[in-house]
Amino acid sequence: MNDGPAYGFDTLQIHAGARPDPATGARQTPIYQTTAYVFRDSDHAAALFNLQEVGYIYSRLTNPTVAALQERIAALEGGAGAVCCSSGHAAQIMSLFPLMGPGRNIVTSNRLYGGTVTQFSRTIQRFGWSAKFVDTEDLASVEAAVDEHTRAIFCETIANPGGYISVLDALAAIADKHRIPLIVDNTSATPYLCRPIEYGATLVVHSTTKYLTGTGTVTGGAIVDSGTFDWSETDKFPSLSQPEQAYHGLKFHETFGSLAFTFHGIAVGLRDLGMTMNPQGAHYTLLGIETLSLRMKKHVENAIKVAEWLERHPMVTKVTYAGLPSSPYFSRIERICPNGAGALFTFTMKDGYEACVKFVDSLEIFSHLANLGDARSLVIHSASTTHRQLTPEQQKAAGAEPDVVRLSIGIEDPDDLIADIDQALAKSAS
Amino acid sequence: MSETYSDRFLMDILEEVTTFACVGVSGNPIRPSYFVARFLSLRGYSIIPVNPNYFGKRLFGSEVRADLGGISVDTQVDVVDIFRRSEEVPSIVEQALDRFPSLKVIWMQVGVANQYAATLARDAGVKVIQNRCPKIEHQRLYGELRMAGINTGIVSSKLQ
Known part of the structure; x- marks a missing residue:
């Protein structure tokens, strides 16, 4: 979608998402400490609630400070858009939420942060989801684990703590063959060391708590969508391809194309799961990213x-x-x-x-x-x-x-x- | 294979044109084409809806025409915005070029592209955009998508 000039990483980490504040000219992105936003009139309010226009409604969904961070992370990862949330663990659930349903599973690398192993092996079962842990060194076992109910393959770029580098392109090829997305946790690599989308990842998740913020001050997460996955090609992803009753039967993928996953993350994910990043937290992470490289x-x-x-x-x-x-x-x-x-x-x-x-x-x-x-x-x-x-x-x-x-x-x-x-x-x- | 268009090229078009003839636009408020035409209309562009299924009805303040032939030749049509399948594009473009000598732009929506028709239009001095949405480009270039965490690709130190 973006055909503008391609900027270098060091430029994007400072400028992406952060034009001067339109109201005041403030050069650093202000902390918009507000819960809600005034509508121009009732038609405007209706259009925002119908997703016909984009604008701020309520800070559980969107906030100007958080939006600047979302765009910056999306730009650094080379994605179409990003949704920020309250932690890396929230980002994982937010990434899976539009893809999964009761009886669905993910195939995941067994080389993962311990908290992720627990989230995937125990907690997601409460939603009727499950995870199959495989050794991603054995690509045949990854392939064999994928079944008709599998909705994603998951791995970490640099696995924490094993000193392991996932072969992203090979995993992406398997995901592609089965018409499911590859989700990569890029927390410990950061987009400066690796941009998983360039290796075929559909979604990239982050704990922004770590290197992106870099100061050990706040917790946060992000989900970046490459914008390249065809959610309507199969019937595997009804949340994105089929009518969403809460929005009068609108189909996210048909309506928003390459922006569908990001809009769904805001309009359904944050709306109903509520794992929102706060603007103060986004501010610290924006400052941190300026010196990421x-x-x-x-x-x-x-x-x-x-x-x-x-x-x-x-x-x-x-x-x-x-x-x-x-x-x-x-x-x-x-x-x-x-x-x-x-x-x-x-x-x-x-x-x-x-x-x-x-x-x-x-x-x-x-x-x-x-x-x-x-x-x-x-x-x-x-x-x-x-x-x-x-x-x-x-x-x-x-x-x-x-x-x-x-x-x-x-x-x-x-x-x-x-x-x-x-x-x-x-x-x-x- | 997809064409790319500079931000300047797109902004020049969005700032220069005033009237979109939207071919294939739906009257159903949850259809993407309705979103697009409604948005453009709210941003001050005149919309001439073209769709035989809604012929004679009114949408976006204007009467729906069955086809481009239903628009008077005296009407200044700047953009023919095509919401039809790619294979149907040539006949629409041929009719548009024939009927509107001062046409400025043929705009094919996301998923719509036809190289034959594009060449035909460009040879006639008409700008062509394929596989893009004017709503998304307008929202991207003028800041609306910034509110949703979309990667707009825009870096600027200027006040907007």
């Missing part, structure tokens, strides 16, 4: 230095970072995420669980907490925290065994990070 370069540089140092340490048996030549996925970087393999990785300690716990407790710069993608370096022992609710088999599949520590490398001085790890490793042995 600069931060990601530094995150990746630091991660490589720390990972290389750790790999040589006698107390460390393994470092699972795709940015190291020792990684079986190293060769994928150039093709899938040419700007780097991210800054999130794990390492295995020779002395097991107790040493891991002692190491984590001894760090002075790294913060022990359950987050990633912050400007500051973070550490967590996944097996006792984020992946605690998983079975040992699920922990292993996710790369979160008891002797594994996860690091999210920040943008501090890398020598200081290495010194901190060094002293903590020494203490863990004592």
Whole structure:
């Protein structure tokens, strides 16, 4: 749809979605702290409620600050549009909601953030949905898992925490063959390192809490639609292809074409699920994204230095970072995420669980907490925290065994990070 | 294969034209073509609806014509906006070029494209847009879609 000039990433991360404020000329996007918006007249109100015109009605649906962020993320991912929501977990539900129904399933990579494994293996069953977990290294098993009730394939670009890079184009080809969308969680890569739509993804989801905001201040999520999927080609996606009774029988795909998924996300998803991002949160994330490329370069540089140092340490048996030549996925970087393999990785300690716990407790710069993608370096022992609710088999599949520590490398001085790890490793042995 | 059109090209057209003849427009308020014509009418464009199924009725303040032949040759038609299947486009374009010598634009809606008809119109000095929607382009170029998180592709430091 957009035939305008193509701007570079560094320009879009500052400007996309954020023209000067039309009311005041304010150059930074204002925080529109309002719940509702005045209609011009009753006809205007009716047209907005009928989706005949686009405009602000109520901040559960749309808000000018949030809209600026949505457009910016859509532009950076190369999508047609985006819907923001309250968290990355909300984004996952919002991405599935228009596709699924009772008895429908998704085929998903088993290399996922632990919270996602729980959401997909347990919580979505309450809706009558289900997930089939597969090893995406075995494409035949992915293909075999797809059945007539499958409505999407799901994976993470750089799987958290296993240091695994998904072969997006191969998964997209399988999804395409079955006329279902590929949904990619691009949180730990960010569009600076990888744009999944270029590899055939239909939908991209984010926890904007992480690198996009980059400051560990707010939680948020986003769903980006490529705008390229033909929702009406089969009868698999009635929410998008069939009449929507709540809008007088309007058919979203027929009416909005490449914008259908985005409009549905607002007009049905946010309207009825209510997982709305607040404008203050959107403001922090807009500020964060302005420096995304600069931060990601530094995150990746630091991660490589720390990972290389750790790999040589006698107390460390393994470092699972795709940015190291020792990684079986190293060769994928150039093709899938040419700007780097991210800054999130794990390492295995020779002395097991107790040493891991002692190491984590001894760090002075790294913060022990359950987050990633912050400007500051973070550490967590996944097996006792984020992946605690998983079975040992699920922990292993996710790369979160008891002797594994996860690091999210920040943008501090890398020598200081290495010194901190060094002293903590020494203490863990004592 | 799809053509691309610069933002300037589209804006020039949207700012220069005043009258759209909408061929195949529906009178059913939940049909996409009704959305488009209604929107254009609200934005100040004159709409001449063309659809034999609604012949004689009134839509968007104007009488519905059965075909382009029902529009007087004295009427200034700037844009013929086509909501018909691609294979039906040539006969519509031929009739339009024949009937409206000062026609400015042949606009084919999303999903509609016909290279033969496009060449015919361009050879006659008429601008052609294929597989695009004037409502979406207007909403994109003039800021409305910004309200819905759509990637408008527009970067600007100017006050709107």
